[in-house]
Amino acid sequence: xxxxxxxxxxxxxxxxxxxxxxxxxxxxxxxxxxxxxxxxxxxxxxxxxxxxxxxxxxxxxxxxxxxxxxxxxxxxxxxxxxxxxxxxxxxxxxxxxxxxxxxxxxxxxxxxxxxxx
Amino acid sequence: xxxxxxxxxxxxxxxxxxxxxxxxxxxxxxxxxxxxxxxxxxxxxxxxxxxxxxxxxxxxxxxxxxxxxxxxxxxxxxxxxxxxxxxxxxxxxxxxxxxxxxxxxxx
Numbered sequence: 068x069x070x071x072x073x074x075x076x077x078x079x080x081x082x083x084x085x086x087x088x089x090x091x092x093x094x095x096x097x098x099x100x101x102x103x104x105x106x107x108x109x110x111x112x113x114x115x116x117x118x119x120x121x122x123x124x125x126x127x128x129x130x131x132x133x134x135x136x137x138x139x140x141x142x143x144x145x146x147x148x149x150x151x152x153x154x155x156x157x158x159x160x161x162x163x164x165x166x167x168x169x170x171x172x173x174x175x176x177x178x179x180x181x182x183x184x
Numbered sequence: 185x186x187x188x189x190x191x192x193x194x195x196x197x198x199x200x201x202x203x204x205x206x207x208x209x210x211x212x213x214x215x216x217x218x219x220x221x222x223x224x225x226x227x228x229x230x231x232x233x234x235x236x237x238x239x240x241x242x243x244x245x246x247x248x249x250x251x252x253x254x255x256x257x258x259x260x261x262x263x264x265x266x267x268x269x270x271x272x273x274x275x276x277x278x279x280x281x282x283x284x285x286x287x288x289x290x291x
Contacts, residue, residue: 104229112274128280129280162228169217169281170234173231177228
């Protein structure tokens with residue numbers, strides 16, 4: 068069974084940084100793209116970033132481009148989202164998802180990020 | 185950017201009834217690169233349909249996806265307690281991937 072477990076969320080002030088991690092199990096991690104999708108409180112879903120199997124290609128939504136960095140370590144089956152210069156509108160639950168040709172077929176339980184002063 | 189517009193915003197139905205949810209794209213979603221997800225309060229979304237009409241693993245056949253081009257539909261026959269939730273469509277024809285704003289199916 069596929070499992071994705073996120074960690075690293077918390078409360079930070081505007082301008083600060085946070086690093087989210089996601090550890091995967093139950094599938095061949097090296098074969099799949101991974102992505103992060105977020106959901107602001109009471110709002111819909113927003114794709115944030117995706118990374119290819121080999122940590123060579125990364126893509127970001129415009130609103131986080133230049134502030135967020137997505138990376139992965141296949142040896143430990145993990146993906147990380149480094150979030151810098153956080154803003155109030157980054158407040159959301161962040162989901163780690165398995166990205167199968169653009170289809171998000173498995174989701175973690177999410178980790179909450181709150182940016183407030 | 186492909187904008188997805190879902191309608192209606194809320195669907196109020198009774199158990200046993202059928203639901204028809206619409207997702208319209210601002211431009212053609214070729215190769216039917218359209219997925220549907222279900223989300224219940226406090227839970228992560230779950231994939232229901234991909235490729236516009238292919239059911240994900242474990243999804244019952246009373247849940248059906250259809251459509252092509254710019255107009256897609258999710259149909260749920262015989263609503264059960266488990267079906268009252270929020271539903272989102274999502275395209276994967278290009279970047280950025282985008283989602284519709286959601287349709288809430290409520291009792």
